[in-house]
Amino acid sequence: MQWDVPVSGSLISQLPGAVTFTFVILASMAALGMYQLDGRQDFEGILLRLLPSLALGFGFITLIFYLFPDLYFGRGLLAIVMLLALLLILIIRLLFFRWSGLDSLRPRALVLGAGVNARELLDLIDKTSILPNLKIVGFVPFDKESRHVPAEMIIPKAGSLASLVDQYDASEVIVATQERRGGTFPIQELLECRISGIKVTDLVGFFERECGHLRMDSLYPSWLVFGSGFNQGTLRTVVKRMFDIITSLLLLIVTLPIMLLTALLIVIEDGWPVFYRQERVGDAGKTYMVIKFRSMFNDAEKAGKPQWATTDDPRSTRVGRIIRKLRIDELPQIINVLKGEMSFVGPRPERPHFVDMLSAQVPYYNMRHSIKPGITGWAQVRYPYGASIEDAIEKLQYDLYYVKNHSLFLDFVILIDTVGVVLLRKGSR
Incomplete structure (x- = not known):
């Protein structure tokens, strides 16, 4: 060279x-x-x-x-x-x-509340590895509220909330309580803080910013209706479609030899067919047939009832276990992306049987169908594979975050994370 x-x-x-x-x-x-x-x-x-x-x-x-x-x-x-x-x-x-030790670089936050949610908030900040994104200066408890934070961090409310913010040089107030009834919630004082230029953040917004998901137990309809995000403009749709086509074609070119070898190994071990087509729920609740490499025996669902895949699923072939570990079985979905049925990045598509079951038990589940499903997604790189109602709720929190905040930058981040997931074989089953 x-x-x-x-x-x-x-x-x-x-x-x-x-x-x-x-x-x-x-x-x-x-x-x-x-x-x-x-x-x-x-x-x-x-x-x-x-x-x-x-x-x-x-x-x-x-x-x-x-x-x-x-x-x-x-x-x-x-x-x-x-x-x-x-x-x-x-x-x-x-x-x-x-x-650097420049503690002054971190925004200072005053937390309204001292209960279980406040404790969880404090634990989350303490887990930050290098430099926490903000410094908690103290907790202002509500009357008759059980206290779960260190006593030395409790700040008695001797004056107005705005005066406490000024006294402790805070730039943000985090509302760490879900109880807003009974006349004790200081809405006027929080409004005064907002007018004074102080950021006011609720629990949903805090965990969205710090954890990259929307907490289901703190989510309420008005926050979804009046909050920011959920942008579905024409420009974003066109850019995402161009991104899908370019990324899919590049991946198809790079992985074509791997796909041909995979097809040959499937035929040698268990015969035809190489691919299997399965009904999935896509954008706006419309169904389509997803295309994947066959990783299970032909009679995997001979009982006729859909089943969640499990870790080391006994229905998997030897080749199937390998390609599932390496996510090679997902590659034929490039065809679905090029056809416009899927996006390269988005919530993973689920089967109608499970969608009906989860929609009846999990609030806001159908919101994940407001955009096209994807080959990879935010939930896939942030949460390990799961096969239960509880796992579906956890993954939905990440899916809703993506639906609310999806952008070209976030898609790029997910692609980078996906490479790490594949190389480290995290979440495979």
């Missing part, structure tokens, strides 16, 4: 290209939220934002060099600079957030 690195010329001649590169990378990182304090600052959180930022920056810098060739400083040098940018930004950020 021959590196196209300039061997002559002064540093000054490279300055315009270097300035352009720096500006584009900074703009790409800002566009994808890398300068926001509420982002995750552990290794995975930084990497999942940095990789798409650099990919976006590389695309723009390539276009700029094509339009203005005088700025171009060579393929080899560009490759080296991109690699150095990735390593140095990652290392510097990790060092800064791990050892």
